[in-house]
Amino acid sequence: VTKKLLVLPGDGIGPEVMTEVARVVAWMGRARGIAFDISEDLVGGASLAVHGVPIRDEVIVAARAADAVLFGSVGDPKWASVGFDLRPEVAILKLRQELGLFANLRPAKVFDALAEASTLKPEVVAGLDIMIVRESVGGIYFGTPRGIETLPDGTKRGINTEIYTTSEIERVARVAFDLARQRGKRVCSVEKCNVMESGLLWKEVVTALHAREYADVELTHMLADNCAMQLVRNPRQFDVIVTGNLFGDLLSDLASMLTGSLGMLPSATLGAVDGEGRRPALYEPIHGSAPDIAGKGIANPLAQILSFAMLLRYSFAMEAEAALIEQAVANVLASGLRTADIMSPGMAQVGTSVMGEAVVRELDKL
Amino acid sequence: VTKKLLVLPGDGIGPEVMTEVARVVAWMGRARGIAFDISEDLVGGASLAVHGVPIRDEVIVAARAADAVLFGSVGDPKWASVGFDLRPEVAILKLRQELGLFANLRPAKVFDALAEASTLKPEVVAGLDIMIVRESVGGIYFGTPRGIETLPDGTKRGINTEIYTTSEIERVARVAFDLARQRGKRVCSVEKCNVMESGLLWKEVVTALHAREYADVELTHMLADNCAMQLVRNPRQFDVIVTGNLFGDLLSDLASMLTGSLGMLPSATLGAVDGEGRRPALYEPIHGSAPDIAGKGIANPLAQILSFAMLLRYSFAMEAEAALIEQAVANVLASGLRTADIMSPGMAQVGTSVMGEAVVRELDKL
Ligand SMILES: CC(C)[C@H](C(=O)O)[C@@H](O)C(=O)O
Numbered sequence A, B: 001v002t003k004k005l006l007v008l009p010g011d012g013i014g015p016e017v018m019t020e021v022a023r024v025v026a027w028m029g030r031a032r033g034i035a036f037d038i039s040e041d042l043v044g045g046a047s048l049a050v051h052g053v054p055i056r057d058e059v060i061v062a063a064r065a066a067d068a069v070l071f072g073s074v075g076d077p078k079w080a081s082v083g084f085d086l087r088p089e090v091a092i093l094k095l096r097q098e099l100g101l102f103a104n105l106r107p108a109k110v111f112d113a114l115a116e117a118s119t120l121k122p123e124v125v126a127g128l129d130i131m132i133v134r135e136s137v138g139g140i141y142f143g144t145p146r147g148i149e150t151l152p153d154g155t156k157r158g159i160n161t162e163i164y165t166t167s168e169i170e171r172v173a174r175v176a177f178d179l180a181r182q183r184g185k186r187v188c189s190v191e192k193c194n195v196m197e198s199g200l201l202w203k204e205v206v207t208a209l210h211a212r213e214y215a216d217v218e219l220t221h222m223l224a225d226n227c228a229m230q231l232v233r234n235p236r237q238f239d240v241i242v243t244g245n246l247f248g249d250l251l252s253d254l255a256s257m258l259t260g261s262l263g264m265l266p267s268a269t270l271g272a273v274d275g276e277g278r279r280p281a282l283y284e285p286i287h288g289s290a291p292d293i294a295g296k297g298i299a300n301p302l303a304q305i306l307s308f309a310m311l312l313r314y315s316f317a318m319e320a321e322a323a324l325i326e327q328a329v330a331n332v333l334a335s336g337l338r339t340a341d342i343m344s345p346g347m348a349q350v351g352t353s354v355m356g357e358a359v360v361r362e363l364d365k366l
């Protein structure tokens, strides 16, 4: 069975960090005889530059046909003038929606070697290991009516709609409860039920599902504003957090920044298992396209490389190979190499490709 | 001219911290000959217990007639079963909306004596002084359609609507720019324009207003998820942040927790100046009703006392008296007294009323 992979580097630092993954893929072929059927295409700003659209229909088709998608990043604001429907971000939003990738798994984990890189005190974040499960094809990101309308007096109204249904909430909560069973067995469900009815329904549905099927997992509820505070006050109180699309966007970025190593964090976005046992999946770094440092060769490629490790584990059940990559990354950090974003006194600062090469050298030693 | 004050302690720790303000009010009468015409009423859980509703119409009427409202806190979840329309939070939401209190000013300021209470490293937060201006009568908090509907197949849909109009955005942005002129002359406008049209309009309107009237202030734009990260990574990059209701709710709670002294932070919520030069205004602590510690006599009353100082300054132009209170609070901290929430080694832990008495004792010395 060939392993069909679609690689979409995107814009900003996407292409340069993806180049480093290619080294790891090559190593897998060379050292472990594992071949992938890889195709690559343009999305985001890179697609806009060539095709005038952030993603072509044929890329969606190719993504559906692939066993897994490895995504870089999109969002270079230099495309701001193309208009709302053509902005680079449409690429990732369409992929999530068209492939039904409803569960965005965003780990916020402190790497021992990097604990000092956090702006939080070491005693607050040491050993931090949170998994945020963010709903990713619903909520205010996709609800209608939406748009900007001009009123008779010339003023404008911007409108967006948040909608969540019972089944949308249930399926993502299920992912969170299942994950919790393999971890600390605790789920915190986050909404704003004191202000929003969609949050009230969210809480009700999660509570009912828990009572019906997951009584062995501890369930708590938290308001989104309180969660933002608690993540700063005492982040280690959390195991798995499950929340909607918009709150998940903010809270997962906040949580990942607590670790001090945003450039290290991979993510997975999963759909439903189909009749043939296939599950659509996309893997991407937590970090964005960072256009301010794009092309300078200084971006940290490790989140992209670790996203590939996650892909091996979740889409191909290649646990051994995933673990090898993770060990190689840990060894590179232990050897003192650091990209600018995780640099600290006494360490050796290196660029994107030296970091990528170092991972392969460590793989060779394993 | 009598100074008409409506005092609404609310539920949770609201009443016990408000009791300490009464000492300061009494001191103002005794030592400075300043009399207030004070009425007090029930809101939130306290009103539910007596009247069966979170706020009575006559309280709204009294609030409109007052020169300023001093608010405690509402939100005790023990009232969760009363239903969405009767929840304690309706009290503050209705006051904001009915009085047109559209600009919620939320400072996140590190108190020198308390810098060590932050979970962030001292070098990251020392001297932090951010002002968040949060829109507070619009957005997804109040937009319609909203509610939970049951579909023919028995599943449910929760719906909320985010709406912002040109004029709603302009008036709150104006408050932010005006404040920036008295501070660091920098405004960061925060939305999610890469996903939401309401955010796109927000950005357009703020940009246009800035070009027309506030070119002397520096304006930047930031996505809400990035802002959540940047507040953790390097909070001192911000001067004034202006944002919508929902993002402001999360980001201001996050920002205040960075200071390590949530129990110290007051806020003001301001309306428009009317034809007679009156401006509706409500003052409340940033912290919530903290039902878990209510009634124990351990809550920190300083945010409530400092909210009263803010009230004197903004609603009555009593700058000298406001400064006296702030100095007294600083002196109490310098003397080593701490409530549990801001306790640190070597300091003296005290309860709510000892802290309130200490403020009055320091006022006596000034
Ligand atoms: C690029 C953008 C549309 C996206 C989002 O808001 O979902 C990003 O911030 C993310 O979190 O993956």
Ligand SMILES: CC(C)[C@H](C(=O)O)[C@@H](O)C(=O)O
Residues within 6 Å of the ligand: A194, A195, A225, B074, B075, B089, B092, B093, B249
């Ligand atoms: C009590 C609640 C409705 C309120 C809000 O969400 O606005 C509170 O969190 C606040 O920030 O003042």
